[in-house]
Amino acid sequence: MASKRITSLEVAQHAGVSRTTVSLVLNDVPGAQISERTRKRVIQVAEELGYVPVAAARALASQRTHVIGLILTRSPHHIASDAFLTQILDSLVETSHQNGMRLMIDIVEEMHHRDVYLDLTRARSIDGIIFSGPKFDDQALHALEEDGFPTVLMGQLPGASFYSVDIDNRAAAKLAVAHLIMLGHTRIACITNAPISYTASADRLQGYREAIESVGLQFDPRLVRYGNFDLESGYIQMKRLLELNPIPSAAFVASDVVAFGAMSAIRERGLSIPGDIALVGFDDVPFARYIDPPLTSVSLPAADLARVACNLLFELIQEGQPPERNLLLGTHLVVRKSCGAG
Amino acid sequence: MASKRITSLEVAQHAGVSRTTVSLVLNDVPGAQISERTRKRVIQVAEELGYVPVAAARALASQRTHVIGLILTRSPHHIASDAFLTQILDSLVETSHQNGMRLMIDIVEEMHHRDVYLDLTRARSIDGIIFSGPKFDDQALHALEEDGFPTVLMGQLPGASFYSVDIDNRAAAKLAVAHLIMLGHTRIACITNAPISYTASADRLQGYREAIESVGLQFDPRLVRYGNFDLESGYIQMKRLLELNPIPSAAFVASDVVAFGAMSAIRERGLSIPGDIALVGFDDVPFARYIDPPLTSVSLPAADLARVACNLLFELIQEGQPPERNLLLGTHLVVRKSCGAG
DNA sequence: TTGTAAGCGTTATCAC
DNA sequence: GTGATAACGCTTACAA
Numbered sequence: 001m002a003s004k005r006i007t008s009l010e011v012a013q014h015a016g017v018s019r020t021t022v023s024l025v026l027n028d029v030p031g032a033q034i035s036e037r038t039r040k041r042v043i044q045v046a047e048e049l050g051y052v053p054v055a056a057a058r059a060l061a062s063q064r065t066h067v068i069g070l071i072l073t074r075s076p077h078h079i080a081s082d083a084f085l086t087q088i089l090d091s092l093v094e095t096s097h098q099n100g101m102r103l104m105i106d107i108v109e110e111m112h113h114r115d116v117y118l119d120l121t122r123a124r125s126i127d128g129i130i131f132s133g134p135k136f137d138d139q140a141l142h143a144l145e146e147d148g149f150p151t152v153l154m155g156q157l158p159g160a161s162f163y164s165v166d167i168d169n170r171a172a173a174k175l176a177v178a179h180l181i182m183l184g185h186t187r188i189a190c191i192t193n194a195p196i197s198y199t200a201s202a203d204r205l206q207g208y209r210e211a212i213e214s215v216g217l218q219f220d221p222r223l224v225r226y227g228n229f230d231l232e233s234g235y236i237q238m239k240r241l242l243e244l245n246p247i248p249s250a251a252f253v254a255s256d257v258v259a260f261g262a263m264s265a266i267r268e269r270g271l272s273i274p275g276d277i278a279l280v281g282f283d284d285v286p287f288a289r290y291i292d293p294p295l296t297s298v299s300l301p302a303a304d305l306a307r308v309a310c311n312l313l314f315e316l317i318q319e320g321q322p323p324e325r326n327l328l329l330g331t332h333l334v335v336r337k338s339c340g341a342g
Numbered sequence: 343m344a345s346k347r348i349t350s351l352e353v354a355q356h357a358g359v360s361r362t363t364v365s366l367v368l369n370d371v372p373g374a375q376i377s378e379r380t381r382k383r384v385i386q387v388a389e390e391l392g393y394v395p396v397a398a399a400r401a402l403a404s405q406r407t408h409v410i411g412l413i414l415t416r417s418p419h420h421i422a423s424d425a426f427l428t429q430i431l432d433s434l435v436e437t438s439h440q441n442g443m444r445l446m447i448d449i450v451e452e453m454h455h456r457d458v459y460l461d462l463t464r465a466r467s468i469d470g471i472i473f474s475g476p477k478f479d480d481q482a483l484h485a486l487e488e489d490g491f492p493t494v495l496m497g498q499l500p501g502a503s504f505y506s507v508d509i510d511n512r513a514a515a516k517l518a519v520a521h522l523i524m525l526g527h528t529r530i531a532c533i534t535n536a537p538i539s540y541t542a543s544a545d546r547l548q549g550y551r552e553a554i555e556s557v558g559l560q561f562d563p564r565l566v567r568y569g570n571f572d573l574e575s576g577y578i579q580m581k582r583l584l585e586l587n588p589i590p591s592a593a594f595v596a597s598d599v600v601a602f603g604a605m606s607a608i609r610e611r612g613l614s615i616p617g618d619i620a621l622v623g624f625d626d627v628p629f630a631r632y633i634d635p636p637l638t639s640v641s642l643p644a645a646d647l648a649r650v651a652c653n654l655l656f657e658l659i660q661e662g663q664p665p666e667r668n669l670l671l672g673t674h675l676v677v678r679k680s681c682g683a684g
Numbered sequence: 685t686t687g688t689a690a691g692c693g694t695t696a697t698c699a700c
Numbered sequence: 701g702t703g704a705t706a707a708c709g710c711t712t713a714c715a716a
Contacts, residue, residue: 007709018687023711033685052464056407057709059398060692067446067467074432085431086424090416093449102467104409104446107435122394125409125444231632260632267634287629290573290602292609349693360703365695375701399693402708 006051015045022046026053059124067102068313069126071117073133075110083257083285084302088154091306092130099314101127110135117144128313130154130306134162135198150316152309156199156326163316165309168328169200172298173207173254174214175333176280179296180250181215183339185278188212189223189248191237191262193255193282196226204254204282223248227258234261242269250278250339256285256297263291274340284334294336301329348393357387364388368395401466409444410655411468413459415475417452425599425627426644430496433648434472441656443469452477459486470655472496472648476504477540492658494651498541498668505658507651510670511542514640515549515596516556517675518622521638522592523557525681527620530554531565531590533579533604535597535624538568546596546624565590569600576603584611592620592681598627598639605633616682626676636678643671 008026012019017038025034025042034042045051059065070092089103096103104126108116117140120126128150134141134157144151145160153164180188190208194201209219222244225237234253241248242265253259259281266273273279273293281288281297288295308327315322350368354361359380367376367384376384387393401407412434431445438445446468450458459482462468470492476483476499486493487502495506522530532550536543551561564586567579576595583590584607595601601623608615615621615635623630623639630637650669657664 005709008711009709019710020687020712021685024686027711029712035685038685050460050464052461054402054709055465055467056398056401057692058711060396060402060694061709061711063692063711065398072431082428083424085427089414089427089447090449093447102446102448104444105431105435106444107432118392119394122392123397125397231628260629264632264634286573287602290606292606292634347693350695351693361694362696362703363701366702369695371696377701380701396693399708400695402710403693403695405695405708 005054006049008051008053011042011046011049011051014049015042017042063124065125065127066100067104067126068096068128068130068310068317069104069106069120071120071129071131072105072107073110073135073138074107075133075135083283083287084300087302088132088306091303092310095307095310099310101314108140110138116140117149118147121147121149128152128317130309130313131162134160137197150313152313152316154305154309158199163312163322163325165305165312165327165329166200167300167305167331169203170207170210171328172282172331173204173252174211175207175331176282176296176298177208177211177252179333179335180252180278180280180339181211181217183250183278185250186217187223187246187248187250188217189225189241189251191225191227191234191241191251191253191258193227193253193258194229201226201254208252208254227253227255227261229255229257231257231261231264234258234263235265236261238262238265239269242266242271247271248277250274250280252280252282254282256281256283256288256295259295259297260287260291263295273338278339280333280339288334289336293338295338296336297334298331299334300331304329347396348391350393350395353384353388353391353393356391357384359384405466407467407469408442409446409468410438410470410472410652410659411446411448411462413462413471413473414447414449415452415477415480416449417475417477425625425629426642429644430474430648433645434652437649437652441652443656450482452480458482459491460489463489463491470494470659472651472655473504476502479539492655494655494658496647496651500541505654505664505667507647507654507669507671508542509642509647509673511545512549512552513670514624514642514673515546515594516553517549517673518624518640519550519553519594521675521677522594522620522622522681523553523559525592525620527592528559529565529588529590529592530559531567531583531593533567533569533576533583533593533595533600535569535595535600536571543568543596550594550596569595569597569603571597571599573599573603573606576600576605577607578603580604580607581611584608584613589613590619592616592622594622594624596624598623598625598630598637601637601639602629602633605637615680620681622675622681630676631678635680637680638678639676640673641676642673646671 008019008022012022132154134155153162156166192201227233281295284297284299288297350361350364354364474496476495476497495504498508534543569575623637626639626641630639
């Protein structure tokens, strides 16, 4: 504000070269060679003058904004990703910076009109999109798909042609339930993290079922309840499970937050964890280790997820052809006290 | 991608007017009159063609990016704001959209070199900045101040000329401690949310002190401990308080997260809340009502904070002179079970 | 190896 | 009321 803006022309003049050269040097253009002396000269002058190219001008000329957009949907899912939002943003911003990119964030209503994302792409505000928490029935997302705009999903949308990064929910759930089985439980309930229309939810339930059946146990629908992202849902669904006779001896709750709600229902009933009922959560939110008893949970590599998604997107933007279209990242179980001596 | 890009020229041609007219209509320029017929015509054609102005071109020509930047510092403070980040982002994005703006997010290392923010402003990537969690000793922030770039602080920086929005930490703390006093407590400890170099921390401690002294009680430094944003710090500091003889009968913990840590220290010692020691937290994070016992806490209007900050910034950008420079928003106490029958 | 010149798609300043 | 025309600051063929 105070000082007059420094343009590339000024840098050129001070360095005694043309604007082309300045641009070539500062953008490290792979082709064209510049003498080491000129290069150094330009860089030094630019530094001295505090020259920073104007983003809009650059974008207009090069057809690249050097900005990527993170799109979140304003949905119940939201609540669940809260715990990781900071990690994800952190990782996204850092990875972006490493690649000379910036991050723009947008939150859209679920089930909005078909054009929500297209406004972003048509305005050419961004070079690519990272979309968090896709749902089957999102029409706007399909519009985006047709548009062919560089997009990476954090999560999955089976049947869609999008690139995506996700955790292997099914394998993770199997891991968690196998842990309970190993401890001798045979009557294991499941509370999902969300309605079954969410892929993550369906996959975790499937993992639960496979784990159960893989040891010859019977899958019993009465032992399955559907959570809805929040504590309340866990509380309510666990209460219903406790009406069963006999009550389950263990439960796999596919979300820590939902599990916290379940825990308060168990406590309210005067039952003990893991004495009367063992519990395994999912997500390993920071709080999991501080609750009483500390919750055994599947740890979710949020930062890795974001980093991988980001790098995938950059490849896509640079017209690369990433080899893997749908990546699944591994998880591990963090054993604490909610299942008894493990 | 599929279809050729539609430019304002095409809209003009289809509507049988000039590009100027298109621009005038679409931007609703206050001066210049356009016949109602022409106006309708242009708007309709633009809609039909799916015309969206290219952001970069607009920015270059108008010197306005229609983007604001949210800057977070990658610091311990971070942990505390986690719980509200979603609410804040949500509110910020919504308010921005209402004003035709977008949100860019940046996370910078604490104590980075003097130019971190200037890169954003010099590149003219954004029209204004919302800065969350300022610290006294941030040199880069002072550089930003000198630069005179439109900036609004969420938080406070006494002595600085920045516009700011914050909660009234002192009043809020007084409220919380007054509640404990009203319940008959006279030996009330305090664990701060953070090191005292944070204004919020200092203000809350001051509120505690004023509440204590306003009823003729003695301020006792031995009853004051310093938390550090996280659960661990609450655990450690409460442990130290429990070594006192006699132990305090109540504690004001200036952060829910820190309070959760304190609770586990109390539990570990075999003491009961509120039986042996009453507790009031601060922030009213979502989890506060689900912990056992549900924590009485000062509720923090995160979304309002963000909305007000955003609107203030927009006024600033439009060269307005907001009447209030430093706004303080009110809070209220949410009474639950951690202080006994209230 | 470096310079010239033509865009990039708007907005804004004037005349008409 | 409306329409040329010049910025806006940079990138990038193409020449030199």
